[in-house]
Amino acid sequence: MLTERQNEILKLIVLEYIKLAHPVSSNLICDTIHCSSATVRSEMASLEEMGLLEKTHTSSGRIPSEKGYRYYVDHLMKAKEITGEDMLKLQTVFQNQNLALSECLTQSLELISDMTSYTSIVLGKKSHENKLKEISVVPIKDSHMIVIVITDQGHVEHKDVELPNISQEEIKKTVSLINDLIVGTPIDEVSSKLEFEIKPIISRYVKEHELIYNTFYNVFRDFTNKNINIVGKDHILEQPEFNSIDKVKDLFSKIDDKHLVDKIESDNQNISIYIGKENKIDNDVTVIQTPYKTESEEGTIAIVGPKRMDYDRVVTLLEYIKENIEEKKEGE
Amino acid sequence: MLTERQNEILKLIVLEYIKLAHPVSSNLICDTIHCSSATVRSEMASLEEMGLLEKTHTSSGRIPSEKGYRYYVDHLMKAKEITGEDMLKLQTVFQNQNLALSECLTQSLELISDMTSYTSIVLGKKSHENKLKEISVVPIKDSHMIVIVITDQGHVEHKDVELPNISQEEIKKTVSLINDLIVGTPIDEVSSKLEFEIKPIISRYVKEHELIYNTFYNVFRDFTNKNINIVGKDHILEQPEFNSIDKVKDLFSKIDDKHLVDKIESDNQNISIYIGKENKIDNDVTVIQTPYKTESEEGTIAIVGPKRMDYDRVVTLLEYIKENIEEKKEGE
DNA sequence: GTTAGCACTTGAAAAAGAATAGTGCTAGGA
DNA sequence: TCCTAGCACTATTCTTTTTCAAGTGCTAAC
Numbered sequence: 001m002l003t004e005r006q007n008e009i010l011k012l013i014v015l016e017y018i019k020l021a022h023p024v025s026s027n028l029i030c031d032t033i034h035c036s037s038a039t040v041r042s043e044m045a046s047l048e049e050m051g052l053l054e055k056t057h058t059s060s061g062r063i064p065s066e067k068g069y070r071y072y073v074d075h076l077m078k079a080k081e082i083t084g085e086d087m088l089k090l091q092t093v094f095q096n097q098n099l100a101l102s103e104c105l106t107q108s109l110e111l112i113s114d115m116t117s118y119t120s121i122v123l124g125k126k127s128h129e130n131k132l133k134e135i136s137v138v139p140i141k142d143s144h145m146i147v148i149v150i151t152d153q154g155h156v157e158h159k160d161v162e163l164p165n166i167s168q169e170e171i172k173k174t175v176s177l178i179n180d181l182i183v184g185t186p187i188d189e190v191s192s193k194l195e196f197e198i199k200p201i202i203s204r205y206v207k208e209h210e211l212i213y214n215t216f217y218n219v220f221r222d223f224t225n226k227n228i229n230i231v232g233k234d235h236i237l238e239q240p241e242f243n244s245i246d247k248v249k250d251l252f253s254k255i256d257d258k259h260l261v262d263k264i265e266s267d268n269q270n271i272s273i274y275i276g277k278e279n280k281i282d283n284d285v286t287v288i289q290t291p292y293k294t295e296s297e298e299g300t301i302a303i304v305g306p307k308r309m310d311y312d313r314v315v316t317l318l319e320y321i322k323e324n325i326e327e328k329k330e331g332e
Numbered sequence: 333m334l335t336e337r338q339n340e341i342l343k344l345i346v347l348e349y350i351k352l353a354h355p356v357s358s359n360l361i362c363d364t365i366h367c368s369s370a371t372v373r374s375e376m377a378s379l380e381e382m383g384l385l386e387k388t389h390t391s392s393g394r395i396p397s398e399k400g401y402r403y404y405v406d407h408l409m410k411a412k413e414i415t416g417e418d419m420l421k422l423q424t425v426f427q428n429q430n431l432a433l434s435e436c437l438t439q440s441l442e443l444i445s446d447m448t449s450y451t452s453i454v455l456g457k458k459s460h461e462n463k464l465k466e467i468s469v470v471p472i473k474d475s476h477m478i479v480i481v482i483t484d485q486g487h488v489e490h491k492d493v494e495l496p497n498i499s500q501e502e503i504k505k506t507v508s509l510i511n512d513l514i515v516g517t518p519i520d521e522v523s524s525k526l527e528f529e530i531k532p533i534i535s536r537y538v539k540e541h542e543l544i545y546n547t548f549y550n551v552f553r554d555f556t557n558k559n560i561n562i563v564g565k566d567h568i569l570e571q572p573e574f575n576s577i578d579k580v581k582d583l584f585s586k587i588d589d590k591h592l593v594d595k596i597e598s599d600n601q602n603i604s605i606y607i608g609k610e611n612k613i614d615n616d617v618t619v620i621q622t623p624y625k626t627e628s629e630e631g632t633i634a635i636v637g638p639k640r641m642d643y644d645r646v647v648t649l650l651e652y653i654k655e656n657i658e659e660k661k662e663g664e
Numbered sequence: 665g666t667t668a669g670c671a672c673t674t675g676a677a678a679a680a681g682a683a684t685a686g687t688g689c690t691a692g693g694a
Numbered sequence: 695t696c697c698t699a700g701c702a703c704t705a706t707t708c709t710t711t712t713t714c715a716a717g718t719g720c721t722a723a724c
Contacts, residue, residue, distance in 0.1 A: 023715060036667050041718065059673045059717050100492025101477055134470060140486040148480060154472040156490040160432025237581045249393055249569045295473065357686060368698045371689065391704045487669045
């Protein structure tokens with residue numbers, strides 16, 4: 001167990017390092033601790049012994065280790081009030097009556113990304129939990145038309161298709177067959193249901209069924225887990241820990257990874273913090289995330305930033321967003 | 333006027349520099365020219381005098397100046413056949429019968445970005461040339477619904493809205509009023525038409541008209557010139573001329589600029605090339621762009637890369653895409 | 665337990681030196 | 695008149711050296 005003073009010192013070092021991105025020297029904090037730098041130094045040495053602090057080289061100041069951040073997060077950080085400034089910005093989003101939840105989410109996370117220079121990720125419900133709600137086809141010109149697919153979670157996707165030399169009549173027939181027969185099917189089962197249940201029926205009632213069937217089949221096949229939204233990726237460029245092109249390239253590719261979805265899974269019902277090696281995205285970042293759940297939608301919000309992240313602020317902001325999102329269902 | 337040999341030398345320097353991103357020395361090309369390096373050097377000096385070449389420092393090899401690239405593009409570059417490899421990749425996109433034009437475009441430009449490591453931009457018809465084709469509202473759950481707006485150019489946009497405590501009946505009425513009265517209106521006139529023509533009518537027939545009206549008003553207000561599609565922005569990180577975080581940040585912000593649309597305007601009906609200061613985006617890049625026009629759609633495709641861009645290849649690729657896109661209307 | 669003092673370590677920045685790549689110029693030859 | 699071999703000259707880059715400042719660890723005294 002740490003002494004009161006050690007707690008204090010660790011906390012100061014974490015906060016200073018978050019602020020300045022520079023190893024923290026004993027001199028910088030000895031005033032606040034009300035003792036000499038020598039005393040602070042010997043405490044620092046103990047904290048390093050315990051694995052809570054690190055040096056970048058023999059005679060540098062200290063920076064928090066991953067374990068140090070973890071300790072800070074678990075024991076030293078306390079819930080802060082959201083600052084007036086932050087709140088003000090977010091409120092303009094939440095107070096817009098006409099914005100639906102998903103819009104609110106995206107917009108508020110855009111704000112957070114801009115405010116903090118971290119990257120935000122919104123992860124909607126995964127598509128295998130989405131059920132087909134309705135499809136519709138809007139003819140644009142000649143054989144060019146748009147297929148719109150809507151799920152019960154409010155996820156919309158549209159796709160342009162060409163269906164040359166096919167009468168509108170036949171297409172309408174197919175659409176209403178699909179709407180009658182497979183609405184309510186989980187999205188990723190639609191393809192197979194289409195094949196085994198709809199194809200035989202279409203081929204009986206619809207001319208040119210081959211072409212039409214293929215078209216719809218492709219539409220659904222491409223309706224993948226696109227329900228992931230990455231906001232503010234470019235802010236990574238502003239973080240001093242990603243000051244080389246190679247590091248940026250590396251992290252970009254990890255964020256654009258097709259399997260990112262699987263890397264942001266949480267067992268926790270509340271805000272959880274994954275520092276460095278604790279997260280599956282990258283050893284040099286921290287991910288702070290929370291699931292959210294409303295009447296119409298559920299998913300996860302995650303903020304990705306350097307380990308030297310403003311934990312207090314991000315947690316407070318995420319809490320605020322989560323609350324407001326989940327409240328919105330009752331309110332209006 | 334340049335001599336035959338000077339043309340040859342300039343061409344070689346441009347090509348070598350494009351390939352190696354390194355100042356080109358007299359030694360490197362004297363074999364190909366069949367004369368001594370000294371001769372090449374004196375020719376280089378003349379070419380520099382004419383402003384076609386530059387040195388990075390007193391005793392470096394030469395690199396092409398903007399004027400040099402311009403001369404190359406105007407006089408020395410000749411149309412090349414697309415390589416088998418490039419063609420093969422693109423064909424898989426164009427031969428997909430079910431892909432509509434806009435899909436084809438995006439996918440083929442994604443390919444080009446990956447192949448060349450340049451950034452591609454697709455600019456669809458600007459929204460003031462888009463006319464409203466249809467709107468529809470799909471209720472998802474309780475007061476949560478999705479408004480889908482479709483233009484006659486096939487541009488689709490959807491927006492989630494909350495309309496609490498409003499009966500479906502009233503909403504349907506409003507939608508059909510809008511569809512009856514302002515379909516065919518250019519998108520950017522919709523807002524005002526909504527205000528002056530629809531609002532009075534809604535307020536007569538529809539209860540809660542205030543809230544409903546505001547919702548739709550917002551939907552259209554947000555339907556801005558989003559018809560721009562930037563592909564492969566991150567490839568900039570691979571270009572040696574953008575090897576510092578600051579340069580990347582700068583170019584990123586220029587590409588994400590709200591006014592990018594206006595900076596990619598072309599008077600030319602064919603492929604045009606804007607080198608360095610000739611383009612409005614950034615002095616350090618070249619933009620190669622072409623308008624395209626099909627029965628259902630028109631717009632511009634642009635490729636953005638360093639001035640040291642593989643002009644031949646990009647022009648060939650763009651031509652190939654333009655042709656295939658424009659052909660598609662007749663074919664199937 | 666705390667602190668002042670001092671030797672010591674390290675990295676970062678500046679300066680100096682060596683190596684290299686390439687030019688410009690000159691003078692002699694086809 | 696054009697071409698080319700040869701050589702002096704110049705920047706750049708890569709190393710090495712020097713200097714400087716920031717901080718630590720340790721010791722001895724309070």
